[in-house]
Amino acid sequence: MPELPEVETIRRQMENNLVGRKITDVIVRFGKRLEPAQKKFIEAVRGEKFVGFSRRAKLLMLHLSNKLTIAAHLKMTGKFVLKPHGTEPEKHVHVIFVLDNGQDLWFHDVRKFGYLKIISLEKVEELFKGDEFGPEPLDKKFSLDIFESCIKSRKNKKIKPLLMEPKCIAGIGNIYADEALWHALVRPTRRAGSLKKPELAKLYDGIIVSLTESLKHRGASSENYRDLFDTEGESTNFLHAYNQEKCARCKGAIKRIVIGTRSAHYCPKCQK
DNA sequence: TTTCTTGTTTTCAG
């Protein structure tokens, strides 16, 4: 499932490969997750050029020459993939953007949870301004102080679900919540208020380290994530807790539990 | 047929 490093990987690849490309045609094969609906969606996009790409939390934004933006959420299984023009579409290719350089950009999503929404630049501004998304963890503005005060204001919550809430820190999902807690030697079931100052500092580092490391390897392909070139992220080979059998630190068995309705992985020996 | 999967939103109890 694409989280921050995976979405950012795709964004960078789009920035390097698709800026200035004209969308000569749009083919919709499944339109239920488009906004506005199919006909208006195609009208808004056809004939425009990609002028840039940005990301906020797990939202990927494709900016068009007509000042509109396609806001894409990949949810569990969504991906954007470049293919030579006319490649026979796979089963779950929902939208094909035909480009002017002999390539097709596929929007592919097995589970159909992901969506594409056309929004105005003002709406994009709103998203950046509002308080529904917390700070970007790789932004310089994400300081230890800000992180601490967020955690302290929600001291009765379990630390792992809190990490995954977008209001506190943007872009963290199941993988990197487990990884950050492993780095910090903290159990996912701990109440946020029970974390001591050094633990909070380690957790803050853990978030940044695990995201930065993963980004270096183009993300983790734990589900069926692929990058823009349909290639697996190599970060899957560098995970320490999530979906792992053995702890990378003490070689003990990783325990899998359920918190709420989500799985959590941790080392019972290392994480206190 | 049932269970499992997830980010985000909605609902509900306290």
Added chain:
DNA sequence: ACTGAAAACAAGAA
């Protein structure tokens, strides 16, 4: 009114 927990939602794979 507020908080945290749980359920709901999108839908297909095994």
